[in-house]
Amino acid sequence: xxxxxxxxxxxxxxxxxxxxQMAEINKVRSGDVEVKGLHNFVTYVDKTSEEQIVAALxxxxxxxxxxxxxxxxxxxxxxxxxxxxxxxxxxxxxHRIPLYSVSIALMDGNETILGVVYEPNLDECFYTWQGAxxxxxxxxxxxxxxxxxSNALLATGFPYxxxxxxxxxxxxxxxxxxxxxxxxxxxxxxxxxAWTACGRCEGFYEYGxxxxxxxxxxxxxxxxxxRVTDFKGRNDYxxxxxxxxxxxxxxxxxxxxxxxxxxxxx
Numbered sequence: 001x002x003x004x005x006x007x008x009x010x011x012x013x014x015x016x017x018x019x020x021q022m023a024e025i026n027k028v029r030s031g032d033v034e035v036k037g038l039h040n041f042v043t044y045v046d047k048t049s050e051e052q053i054v055a056a057l058x059x060x061x062x063x064x065x066x067x068x069x070x071x072x073x074x075x076x077x078x079x080x081x082x083x084x085x086x087x088x089x090x091x092x093x094x095h096r097i098p099l100y101s102v103s104i105a106l107m108d109g110n111e112t113i114l115g116v117v118y119e120p121n122l123d124e125c126f127y128t129w130q131g132a133x134x135x136x137x138x139x140x141x142x143x144x145x146x147x148x149x150s151n152a153l154l155a156t157g158f159p160y161x162x163x164x165x166x167x168x169x170x171x172x173x174x175x176x177x178x179x180x181x182x183x184x185x186x187x188x189x190x191x192x193x194a195w196t197a198c199g200r201c202e203g204f205y206e207y208g209x210x211x212x213x214x215x216x217x218x219x220x221x222x223x224x225x226x227r228v229t230d231f232k233g234r235n236d237y238x239x240x241x242x243x244x245x246x247x248x249x250x251x252x253x254x255x256x257x258x259x260x261x262x263x264x265x266x
Contacts (some may be wrong), residue, residue, distance in 0.1 A: 007114050083215040102116075146249070208241060
């Protein structure tokens, strides 16, 4: 399998979906917004984007299955599966906040072997594949070399469910607010990870995540020289619902803070 060739095809698929979203953003009205769950929204743009992406990906690797946010395809591959978030940042999109993304990853069993994150507002496409560097619009990217927590800029996200862990999460937020140069809540975990991969942020942490939020972005961080774990320091970060991604230099220090200030899942 030529992952490089496949990756460039996925880039075009992601770009087409992103451009469709840009074209539709001013057409979405309140009546177009559906509620999937508590504070969890979807529009016809999400669904149409996913249909377009799934149809195109099926042609690339016919035997591959899908883990797709909107359930356009429930086919499971014996070996390969695409992990797709057609519009990561739907709440931003609904409110016309210009930061959202298309996230597409390919998994071989439990291993992510390809990742693409496209942010259409800046026309920035981040991509990588197994054994390759991470790229932004054709240029190799690397994580930050910042070694001081006090100079670090972190990205995070606020959960829209599972509020039983919110007290510990806010304790951790307060700790990082007091001990770093700042935190940002961008509204797209895929972008948070892509920006960590290219050194704009030193780290990203969040719980209440889904595989489609993070599979592509996590590989971007790793192939850019960073480190990704769950909150226990283990590798269950794609399907485990929580993630810490850093420039590697600060990972031990950030992980220690997570363990002190944030409770483990019961």
